[in-house]
Amino acid sequence: MGAAHTIGVKGAAAVEAPELVRLVEQAKLDPGPPDDEPLYAARRHVYAQSVQGTFRRIKWTLLLFTLGVYYLLPFVRWDRGPNAPSQAVLIDFPNRRFYFFFIEIWPQEIYYLTGLLIVAAMTLFLMNAVAGRIWCGYLCPQTVWTDLFFAIERFFEGDRREHMLADRKKLTLKTAASKIGKHITWLGVAWWTGGAWVLYFADAPTLVRELATGEAPFIAYAWIAILTLTTYVFAGWMREQVCLYMCPWPRIQAALTDEYALNVTYRYDRGEPRCSVKKSELLRSQGAKAGDCVDCQQCVHVCPTGVDIRGGANLGCIQCGLCIDACDAIMRKLGRATGLIGYETEMNIQRRLKGEPAIYRLVRARTVIYAAIIFITGGIMAYALGTRDYTGVSVIHDRNPVYVRLADGAIRNAYTIRLLNKEQEPRAFMLSVAGIGQYDLEIIGEPGREILVGPDQTRAVRALVTTREKLAPGARLNLQFVIIDSHSGERTETHDHFVGP
Amino acid sequence: MTTHDHNIDKVTGTPTTGHEWDGLQELNTPLPRWWLWTFYLTIIWSVGYWVVYPAWPLLSSATEGMLGWHTRTAVVEDLAALNVQRGPLVAKLEAASLDEIARDPQMLEFARAQGRAAFADNCAPCHGTGGSGAKGYPNLNDDDWLWGGKLADISQTIQFGVRSAHDKSRAGAMPAFGRDKILKSEEISEVADHVRALAGLSTERGFNPEVGRKVFADNCAVCHGEQGKGNRELGAPDLTDRIWLYGSDKQTIMDGIRNGRGAVMPHWAGRLNPSTIKALTVYVHTLGGGEK
């Protein structure tokens, strides 16, 4: 069984190579009964080293963009007229509305959320099929905030080496001060993260003022406290542990991948056997094979989850690409070709070892299917939104009694008619029915047939339809209910039945 | 055989469980210690629950908990909160006259909603959900009213009931003409046919209209009127329309004449608060048959 085929679990892959050999040797000598193995392991602290390069730049850009959107979006205004909130993105629970720029969603339109979730899931799947854990490496809030918290940590406590040394030595006033500074900054960021969260649920400028003056509702403070805590704990303390032990996505994505999906991979065909520059020169001069990996451990040191990617595909690897940057920097210094670590497939490594050309296949069944589902679902949603009705009418027939016989023998059916006005102005609708010969229509509480509905509101009225026509026994007539906007003449209809004895 | 006996995975250096399935082994990765601490923390947290909330059963009760929280008090609090929320509308309802309620769309909607709930709780057992009625229990959706269908009439009936224990109850009963030996069997049969004839229903062969009319005029017209149009003062039904509380077949009509009728509706004044009675009145009035 080839070493690189085994999928390792957890950051244990970061056990450094000589240590690994020693472990294996020791195990051979003394296998020991498995019951003696420790049940719980202490966590190894990851001191991720800073790094420069292409992927780091991409990550900074995405970090600025995503956090910028998150923190600032609630303050973006959007004019919807005098009767509606002017916040571009607002989840208005008390009034049961969701606003997103020009889109306004009512609770009964929650199926848009279903569509959104389908698109989101398929996008994740598609990312995964194209290049592995793009989500994890660049976009996941856990990654983005952890990245930010790492940066803050480095600012206060220095880069990997400095930080490690300080931690190993006794606590001095200086290191204590830098630690306190770090935690205060972390808490500040975490607090502002929670603060931004609640702004999506109420008018942001008003809420900011209320929060400052202590007038905001308790629930707002509670949510800020919860999110401050989770952000601080998850991004400051838990970090890679969230990805390793708490998040379901690594498990799911491992089941979704295939041999063509690009992943951050150590090209061991090129890297092995590892040897120092001197030794490789020597080996090469002798015509023997020498790998390009100089075993400098840079890829391990920059890894935010403490993975040694050279051990093969690893559950702990969130595929952030930082080890690529680290390795490329070394390769450039040595004047060797970059890309010893890169987005690659295991299959291609095997092919190169056999002297065959690499294959990259972006268009394949799964990517096409994922893209098609995204496109179709997105298309349906866009169409539904584009043609969204601003008027609605629905009818519920009285169940008990289904019909009523009046004193003079006339037959009456009663209905609850609900009218929806999704526009921001009050509107009046004329109600009429069709599908029955002679009839009387009475609307309870409305002398005429005109029904007034307030802006962005629904109104239910009780309507009585009575006929003196002779009905066949067991008659069940199809009845049209038509509402016509008294102002614009817009016509909306629905249907129900008129039931006879 | 490979190196599995050593229970160490070569790639990761992690011990394995020693089991192998199709060449795959399961790593025996130890759980992180923080996970264990989290577990202990949840146990401590649960102890907090014991202390704060009612938890341990005692002989005849249970430990109270520090917060004094109780499912019942929680319901009471919820209801109180609801009442505070509804307060202004209820006050408006209390202050308004029935006609004002019927004219104001907002109050009307609120009263109907309140009324529907109160009806389901108190009235539906007899009148049926939706007030559809049953034999002996009037359908409240139609336009035939024994005691009147105006808002004030309905309100009075609900408050004081019909043949109820209340002083102001609506009174008036159909006598038992047969049982009390006021009418003979043949007379009952004739007048029953007469009543059917009044409503335009078929009569039995051999029916003597003369006898029927005379018996009716002598005994029934006092309450039901010469034409059989009924009398709402006495709750005497209109016998000429298409609505029959007990049924329109001759047997049922004869039963009524023979044994009398006198169904009871309880009074609700004193049992339901005034605003609820108002809401019920408006609800029943808007079921369809309400009179202006």
Ligand code: SF4
């Ligand atoms: S493993 Fe989960 S938490 Fe970690 S980066 Fe991926 S999606 Fe985010």
Ligand code: SF4
């Ligand atoms: S191994 Fe490389 S790509 Fe994977 S998490 Fe570590 S640094 Fe990122």
